[in-house]
Amino acid sequence: MAYRTWQVSKREYCERVGREVALEAEVVYPSEVLPDQPPRVLARRCSNAIECNQFEKPACLWSGTNPTHDPL
């Protein structure tokens, strides 16, 4: 059976919040029946996105609210 999980892909300093955040990727691993298939990335997000989206202004592409701004 295929297996999905969120993994930290890297950590970077974000100038908007003034601290280090984790960039995460949702990865799906194939079932044992298809062992030669590589894992696939389904989505990416920032570990601080929920907090950033509570501000009244759009944050960045990592939070999903402003695709034209990448602070990292």
Ligand code: SF4
């Ligand atoms: S959601 Fe965007 S602005 Fe907020 S901490 Fe993450 S990278 Fe920085």
